[in-house]
Every structure is written in structure tokens, then in C-alpha cells.
Amino acid sequence: xxxxxxxxxxxxxxxxxxxxxxxxxxxxxxxxxxxxxxxxxxxxxxxxxxxxxxxxxxxxxxxxxxxxxxxxxxxxxxxxxxxxxxxxxxxxxxxxxxxxxxxxxxxxxxxxxxxxxxxxxxxxxxxxxxxxxxxxxxxxxxxxxxxxxxxxxxxxxxxxxxxxxxxxxxxxxxxxxxxxxxxxxxxxxxxxxxxxxxxxxxxxxxxxxxxxxxxxxxxxxxxxxxxxxxxxxxxxxxxxxxxxxxxxxxxxxxxxxxxxxxxxxxxxxxxxxxxxxxxxxxxxxxxxxxxxxxxxxxxxxxxxxxxxxxxxxxxxxxxxxxxxxxxxxxxxxxxxxxxxxxxxxxxxxxxxxxxxxxxxxxxxxxxxxxxxxxxxxxxxxxxxxxxxxxxxxxxxxxxxxxxxxxxxxxxxxxxxxxxxxxxxxxxxxxxxxxxxxxxxx
Ligand code: AMP
Ligand code: GLY
Numbered sequence: 001x002x003x004x005x006x007x008x009x010x011x012x013x014x015x016x017x018x019x020x021x022x023x024x025x026x027x028x029x030x031x032x033x034x035x036x037x038x039x040x041x042x043x044x045x046x047x048x049x050x051x052x053x054x055x056x057x058x059x060x061x062x063x064x065x066x067x068x069x070x071x072x073x074x075x076x077x078x079x080x081x082x083x084x085x086x087x088x089x090x091x092x093x094x095x096x097x098x099x100x101x102x103x104x105x106x107x108x109x110x111x112x113x114x115x116x117x118x119x120x121x122x123x124x125x126x127x128x129x130x131x132x133x134x135x136x137x138x139x140x141x142x143x144x145x146x147x148x149x150x151x152x153x154x155x156x157x158x159x160x161x162x163x164x165x166x167x168x169x170x171x172x173x174x175x176x177x178x179x180x181x182x183x184x185x186x187x188x189x190x191x192x193x194x195x196x197x198x199x200x201x202x203x204x205x206x207x208x209x210x211x212x213x214x215x216x217x218x219x220x221x222x223x224x225x226x227x228x229x230x231x232x233x234x235x236x237x238x239x240x241x242x243x244x245x246x247x248x249x250x251x252x253x254x255x256x257x258x259x260x261x262x263x264x265x266x267x268x269x270x271x272x273x274x275x276x277x278x279x280x281x282x283x284x285x286x287x288x289x290x291x292x293x294x295x296x297x298x299x300x301x302x303x304x305x306x307x308x309x310x311x312x313x314x315x316x317x318x319x320x321x322x323x324x325x326x327x328x329x330x331x332x333x334x335x336x337x338x339x340x341x342x343x344x345x346x347x348x349x350x351x352x353x354x355x356x357x358x359x360x361x362x363x364x365x366x367x368x369x370x371x372x373x374x375x376x377x378x379x380x381x382x383x384x385x386x387x388x389x390x391x392x393x394x395x396x397x398x399x400x401x402x403x404x405x406x407x408x409x410x411x412x413x414x415x416x417x418x419x420x421x422x423x424x425x426x427x428x429x430x431x432x433x434x435x436x437x438x439x440x441x
Contacts, residue, residue, distance in 0.1 A: 227343075
């Protein structure tokens with residue numbers, strides 16, 4: 001028998017066809033773990049990348065093409081769909097499945113459209129936090145009709161000024177400005193459509209000073225499991241300078257997120273968040289990514305995302321020792337209290353290798369060499385493809401990540417940088433200081 005001690009409703013079947021949506025490093029790391037599961041027979045990744053080919057079958061379907069996903073799921077008898085990025089969730093893929101008689105029995109890991117508003121609207125997320133007493137920065141929201149009030153509100157705030165586009169803005173919708181004049185100018189520009197519809201509403205909030213971390217929760221809407229915490233490195237330049245990127249590296253665990261701090265996170269943030277979703281009658285099965293600021297030992301929510309982080313997943317998922325398909329099944333079946341979450345106590349570090357010029361203009365199609373020489377680390381593909389000669393080539397700004405597990409952070413980092421040296425292409429770049437801020441604490 002597969003689960004001798006199981007009372008749960010987790011299925012005992014040995015064959016499961018799983019579809020993972022997405023194409024980045026996060027999805028490669030999730031695919032790596034899904035493929036390890038004894039419950040996963042066929043893994044499909046739509047659209048995937050050159051790396052996910054090692055773990056399953058790439059499918060030429062876009063993550064927002066719900067009709068094509070529907071046809072694929074029916075045709076291949078897919079029993080579980082794992083949603084990587086936020087866009088299909090915010091567009092309502094969970095509701096699409098729930099309302100279709102052919103799909104409603106398929107397990108879909110990802111919140112309903114109402115739940116995805118935690119990421120899809122910063123104003124909604126702030127109201128949610130206020131309503132459920134979850135610590136976050138003081139804020140107010142403005143529209144073009146209340147521009148004057150917004151300009152006045154800025155005068156009452158101390159510098160620096162934090163302006164956030166309400167909607168999804170490809171990670172670019174948050175501005176932090178030093179002078180009142182700049183902040184007022186930017187408020188006008190944002191309300192005038194700087195980020196299109198996404199900045200039709202702008203949240204102005206108090207600046208929180210501290211050190212950030214990412215906490216990940218898997219919930220079935222009632223119960224939850226806190227996954228390993230991680231820290232990501234967002235700026236392109238060393239010592240967190242230069243432009244914001246999708247993320248240049250990550251580490252897990254985070255040294256300052258000790259037992260005491262994580263207890264505060266659980267009591268003050270995780271429990272009220274899960275209870276709040278239930279009180280608000282929001283159906284939520286999936287990940288909650290809580291971006292936190294540690295302000296002098298107290299956690300404050302900077303943002304919610306409704307998916308795993310990238311490149312945090314590349315450090316977090318390799319540390320999960322439990323069968324992730326079993327975990328996800330429990331999350332979909334609302335039996336997460338019966339699931340077992342076992343975590344590797346070692347430290348994981350991830351170093352992102354990017355294309356020259358990223359996050360601005362960069363080239364695609366450069367041939368990557370040395371991948372086979374990497375032995376002691378995991379390599380997750382973020383932006384790669386195969387060319388017509390079947391060479392692995394660059395196909396994005398963030399190209400590959402090297403993840404290493406070791407007893408200590410310095411060992412994991414050393415391993416990452418040694419292995420990263422073996423991988424080459426024209427214009428390869430990486431930050432050399434991932435994790436150094438934590439070592440200096
Ligand atoms: P977000 O898209 O909300 O994660 O914001 C992007 C980044 O802006 C965050 O990761 C923080 O580094 C920074 N940030 C956002 N809100 C605040 C805040 N209230 N105080 C300080 N930094 C912030
Ligand atoms: N690493 C931050 C994010 O995934 O949004």
C-alpha cells in the first residue's frame with residue numbers, strides 16, 4: 001500500500017498526469033521536484049524551456065490560452081494543474097476550471113480570481129490587511145479624480161516616498177522617490193497612465209526601513225504549511241545598486257528569520273491571512289508569497305503574491321524533501337493538515353546568470369557551453385531555448401540559475417560560483433555578492 005498510515009483523501013493511484021504552467025527558472029525548479037514524485041507519471045510543461053525538457057514534455061500552449069489548456073487537459077487526461085506565474089491566476093484560471101463540467105474535477109493548484117486579487121490589486125491587498133489587522137505600512141489610495149488629495153497627502157509623509165501602481169505592472173510598478181517634488185510629478189504621471197490601466201489607482205505608502213525576506217505559505221484555504229523562507233536580490237548591481245530586475249539570486253533559509261521572528265510571522269501574518277481569506281469567503285488553494293520587511297525585529301507585509309517567487313523557488317524547492325505531488329494533492333483536497341512537510345536543513349544558494357544588458361536591452365540566441373561540466377550543483381533554466389542545431393541558446397534576460405546546497409551559506413555560495421564559471425556564453429553576467437549581506441549581519 002502506498003500510504004500505510006494515511007487517513008486522508010489523497011488518491012492512491014500510481015499514475016498521474018500533471019500539467020505545469022510557466023516557462024521560467026521557478027517552473028524548472030518546480031518541474032524538477034514534480035518529476036521526482038512517485039505519483040507523477042507524465043509531466044507536461046506549457047510552454048516550458050530548454051531545461052524543463054529534462055523533467056517532462058514541453059507543450060506549445062500559452063499560459064493565458066485557457067481554451068487550449070482546456071483541450072490539452074481533456075486530451076491527455078491531466079489530473080493536476082500547477083500554475084507557476086500570476087497572470088493566469090489573476091485572469092481567473094481557477095474559476096475557469098471550476099465552472100467547466102469537464103475540468104471541475106481536475107486538481108488545480110492556484111487561487112480563485114478573487115484570491116489572486118491579493119497580487120492583482122495593491123489597493124485590495126491593503127484593504128485586506130487593514131480589515132484583518134495584519135501589520136503593513138500606513139497608506140492611502142488615489143485616482144485621477146482625487147489627484148489633488150494625493151498631492152496634499154504626499155506633503156504629510158516623510159521622505160522617501162513609496163508610490164505603487166495598483167495593478168500588475170510587470171514588476172515595475174513600485175517607485176521609491178527621495179524628493180517631494182519627484183513624488184508629486186510621478187503621481188501625476190502614474191495617474192495619467194504611465195503604467196496603463198495598472199496605475200489608474202495609485203497606492204501611496206509609508207516607507208519601511210529594514211531588511212526584506214520572502215515567506216512562502218502553501219494553503220488549502222483552511223490549513224497551511226509554511227515553506228522555507230528565502231531572500232532574493234533584486235537589483236542588477238552589486239550591493240543592491242542599479243536597476244531593479246526579476247531577481248539576481250536567492251538564499252534559503254534567511255539567517256535573521258529565526259524561530260522567534262518566524263513565530264511573529266506566523267501569529268501576526270500567516271494565521272490572520274488564512275483566516276481572513278476564509279472570513280471573506282475567498283476560495284484559496286495554492287501558494288501565498290508574503291514579501292516582508294523586518295523592521296527592528298517586527299515583520300510588516302510589503303506585498304502579497306499569489307505564486308512562488310522567482311528566483312526564491314530555485315532555493316526553496318530543492319530544500320523540500322517531501323513528495324510535492326502529495327503535498328499539492330492535500331492542498332487541492334483541503335487536507336493539508338494531514339500532509340507531511342519535511343525540509344532539508346542545509347542552506348541553498350542560487351546565483352542567476354544573465355545576458356549582458358539585462359534588465360534593459362539584451363541579445364538572444366547566444367550558444368551556451370559547459371552545462372554538462374556542472375556536477376555538484378543544480379542548474380535551472382530561466383530563459384533558454386534550443387536552436388535548429390539543438391544547441392542550448394540564451395532566450396531571455398535571466399538565462400540560467402545555479403543552485404547549491406551545503407551545510408553553510410559560504411560553502412553553498414562558493415560552490416555556486418565555482419560551478420557558474422564552467423558555464424559560458426558571450427556576455428554572461430552574474431552578481432558576485434549574493435548572500436554577503438546576510439554573512440555581514
Ligand atoms: P513590491 O512590488 O511591492 O514588492 O515592491 C518592490 C520593492 O519596493 C520591494 O521589494 C521593496 O524593496 C520596495 N518597497 C515596497 N514597498 C515598500 C515600503 N513600504 N517601504 C520600503 N520599501 C518598499
Ligand atoms: N522574487 C520576487 C518575485 O518573484 O516577485
